[in-house]
Amino acid sequence: MNFFEIMAECSIALTGFGAVHAALRGSNHPRGVFRAWTIVLLGAIAFLLCILPLLLALTDLPAERLWTLASTVGLPIAIIAAISGIKFDSRLTEIGYPSQGPMILRVAQVSTVIAVVALLSVVIGWPAAPGPFFYAIAPVSLLFAALLAMLHAFLVPLQMVLTQKQPEANEIDSDGGAP
Secondary structure, eight states, rough: OOOHHHHHHHHHHHHHHHHHHHHHHHOHHHEEEEEEEHHHHHHHHHHHHHHHHHHHHTTOOOOHHHHHHHHHHHHHHHHHHHHHHHHHHHHHHHHTTTOOHHHHHHHHHHHHHHHHHHHHHHHTOOSOOOOOHHHHHHHHHHHHHHHHHHHTHHEEEEEEEHHSSSGGGGGGGTTTTTT
16 A cells, blocks of 8 residues: 555645646646646546545455445546546647647547546456556556646747747747647
């Protein structure tokens, strides 16, 4: 269970950093708000997934039941997060705010789907009996997606440093970050 304690600490730290980053930058661009929301939401869900087995371990549930119950609770939340992330991205693109880093975004979306598949595999008990390994894949995948969202916030400044050229006006939102 130490793994989940450490992951819970990392999740809450990432969530807090994401919230502070969003508040300090004050992004009002739709992509900036979407990134901030993604960081905070996925960090919070990862925290929930990490803290849940720790709380259930305080009961006298058998191990298989503990992991199945934790996955059953986390699965609908992870599904909603994965679907809403994909839908929000599609909607932003439709209304004229395409992503500057579509590859990063797609990897993050796949990572959230991996979290859903991992939780589902624990719920149905396939390919192995319910246990901590496949369950642990879910919060790690969600944190990876949140980390990609955070790194994406620094994509334009990083590109400016690497290429040593000024970005075009449409590449920078009103708060100086990448859309």
